[in-house]
Amino acid sequence: MSFFKKNKYFLVCCILVAGLVLLSVYEPRSRIPTPEFPTITTSGGRTYDLAKYPHISNEIIGLYNYFREVLFSQGVDSFDNIEPSLAGLPVTFGPGADTGLRYVLSFLAYAMSEMIATTPGYRDPQYYQNTSDWVIQKMESPRVMEYWNVSGQMAYDGKSFYQYTIDHYPGVPLGDYYGLNYTNIMYRGHWVLMQALYQYLFNDPKYNFTLTQQCDMLFDEMTNNSHPTHTTPGVTCEPVQLFTQCNSIQSLAFKIYDEALNTSPSNYYSAAARFLEWSLENMTADGLFVNGINVTKFVAGNPNHVHDYDSGYTNAWTIAFINAYNQSIAQTLYDKYKPVYVKNHTYPGIIGEFEFVLEDAYAAPYSTDIMEFAWSIVANGFGIMCAKEMGDTKSLNNIMNWIESLFPPKWKSNTFYYPTPLFEGLQFVANAILYWGMQQDWVTLGNFTQRRAPSFWNNQTYIVDVSDIENIFINQAYYDETKTAFLLTCSAAVPGTIHLTNAENGTVYSAQTSGFTPQYNVENITISIEDPGSYNFVIEF
Template sequence: MTTTDVASRPKLSTSISQKLDMSRFDNHPKLTREQAGHIRHFHNIASLPGGEWAHMGTQEPGQEWDTAYRYQLATMTYAAGAAHYHHLPLMRDMFKDLLLNQINKMLRREVWGYWYMTSQSGVKVDPDLKELRKPWADPVCKENIMYSGHLLLMISLYTMLFADDRFDKEDSIVFDWNPIFWGMGPEKYSYTRLSLQDAIVQEMERENWLGVCCEPNLVFIVCNQFPLLAMRYNDAIDGTHTFDSILPKYQAAWAKKNGFVGNNGLFRAFVTRRRDQAIDSEDISHTVWAMAFMSWNQDFVKSLYPATGQGFLQRMSDRINLNPQPVANKIRELVQSEDLDPNAVDTLERARKMVQGQPLLRKPFLSPTFGYVAQWMSEVGNAGDLDALLRHADAYLRPSWERGGLYYARGDVNWDREGNFTGGDPYTGNGGIGYARLNVKDGQKKMWEAPWTKEDVESRPWVGGFGLGSGVDCLRSVWDEEVGAVVVSLKTWDGRKEDVKMDVNSLPEGEWAVYVDGELVRIVDVVEGKVLSLDVEVNGEVVDVAVVRV
């Protein structure tokens, strides 16, 4: 190892220990192989050339279902953001590049171009429609919170985590509507972080604060949670109180609909605006998806946890299985009418016989329910539930490794003959399970309660100089305040040797001892404003680097 770019003074301490017991940092655990694999998979997808969508093919060709590109990209972004905030807070450059690449893909026309057709509405979402509406291409100016809400949270999360104002500049968020052989010429729609938020707030007001429509005429609970999170981050960034002013109106609007929960104990699916009717859900998919991100209302969400999964989640000896919707609802009926044990084998077998011959799906495609459940459990689940669910995933959902990245492969047979859930969708396989592994208990709530400020970001030490493109995985990066140490653990994903330049920024002025795998390699004197640059040889074994205040 060598050090460069550090102003040194002639006299340095000589009574420094030659060895450092690295176990003193065991309270800062390293990422597991699987956690690091998910991050690398996000990188592998985000760094593909524009127009490449490996492993992201959706069930529905028009980007109109729950597995569309936008949902996958958003979930991978939230997972990467959680990993940075909770696990690797010093790796600013690494995650900054990753989130930027994910946002840039979110702005591609393949992701949002569906809206031109969808904006015309249709009888499926609005049965009273007599003729199609005049279409528009701008995907965020009106309705479409299922895209605009996620985009706002992705951008707001980026701004919060990195104190970077690039999305506050003119033309920083641009939608180019430019089909080659159709139309009257290219159209361009430009926004900034706050003008995008303003467009969403105006839509909320237009809908009397119930939320913004996803598809025309339909307001979903789940899709409106993401812009609410974003507004909280933006208030922390800007010193405003937008969220605080909106929340009472939002709560009052839903109170008029008798609250979020329907007669069956699940969140309402949506409200039809023309008929002003709240429609109950038939499965847990959107309920648990919303609960995973309803940070402002988490005590309420936690109170519903035991009953929410009843029937849908089958607790086996060492794992949790997912039941088909007809079986799940029948179990719930039996529990309510006969007080049966929802996890008993007899209850399950009885429910299966009672619905025998019924189609397992009532929708055109299965929602990525398994991924939603994993995210929900990671946030508010009981002890052991997520581990049990992931054991099922590892046994039945085809975990796959590619270029150091972990994902779960697609599979279109949703249940085997024994009733084990085997379906694989790109949302769950690319994002949902990875998010669950990288989140921590109450993870979104913790970020909600303590978003990073510009001072937080700029005052703490951070590590740069290399990213995921170097082939190096970071398993640990923390600032141990008590010891006064930057601790970073690295390895290459494929075992190759890589010479990495690791820049340690914003260290307090003074003497610092550099240890590699517990061996002292250098003592340096850092002058304020200077960067400590280390040349580190990384290979397939974990290399632990500690920069300790003398």
């Protein structure tokens, strides 16, 4: 049997998309100069191989600029070109469901956070911080949270998730619900993790009150047997479904808070560890996670409590986040997940070696179920994320390989993105997934569980201002504490300035001999870029 007969999802994908490639204008060249990362030797004889320090490509920065352009083109309560749609109609997750804006925004925030953490010395608030804050503000929009009051109308006796929760769990407080209280980990978990990452990245307590409040509430719901909604060590959603993937989100937030943010001892993560142990015993089959369970049936001892037997996306998502707080368990799961869901193939001459992630590993070979196909595409998105977080670069590249062959990327001014011809309503979410996969090196979610020393904020040199954040790309901004030196690589399409602070007694060295001028002013250094080009600097102290 041929490869395509065995892999119906990939075949359908090729048929749908291959012809559309002709509609996409491939523009591999950018007006932004391509960065290089040479070795610089200072007058004191120290050498700095810039390629061995954290850095990001122009393509990653260009894609970030694409997101910024879309996000800031509208008000906080508008979601044009963000909300998933097909032919102008919203794409929903099922009857009575919604378009999942909370997922689009939250996973974009996680990928953005990894990019920001890769260039920790770039702290111009206009570029990174304001964008991250704007994503959280949009996450808090009633437009995103309103699904809780309307979803489930066909699944729960015509009742919204909110009303069903009130009826099902006597004692749940009434009031302005909006999905912030109980049985809604599918929003609250993401909301709390986004706030934790924001505080970690920018040392800004803006969201500390709601972050701590939600951690308290979630911990109580997971550990307090007398809590009105407590049925298992996890938190439900939809509102009586329990998912390992959803609970992996607040679990990471707990770990970040305990290890990297708290100012007094806290032990939120103990609830996450307890749930992880419980879920491995109660929510797995053949060593892998099932998609979810109905807790009402589970508590009643109903043997048919499982919600969908197996799921490639569920395992990919869950493993990626577990790896941030329990690498040993994540690796064990990953070693079981790959042989079941990730299929390796070679198609010479067009795609070469590639991998495709299945959603249902046991589906009938000739199934034409459109939802099965759609969820397999979702599984590939999370497969990218999982391979990246697990450090499986080969698998990551192989999954990206077939996607990039179908959706060639293009540059438009200072933005880089993957066009999705005829599927423009899916372009934003598709690019958010690929954006995560492009960031193969340096930072994973586990990095956010490592507390930053006070010296990081108080003493290290950093970039406080870039005169043209849209056209001067900062590819590298990293302080080497062992050598007390700041490393900077930039790609400038226009002349401009880069202003650094905490740079007293610093001396600027460069791989270039012209096109720039350093200016020293007490604890500040300004580097004036006079000619477009790629520049590398070491500021040694």
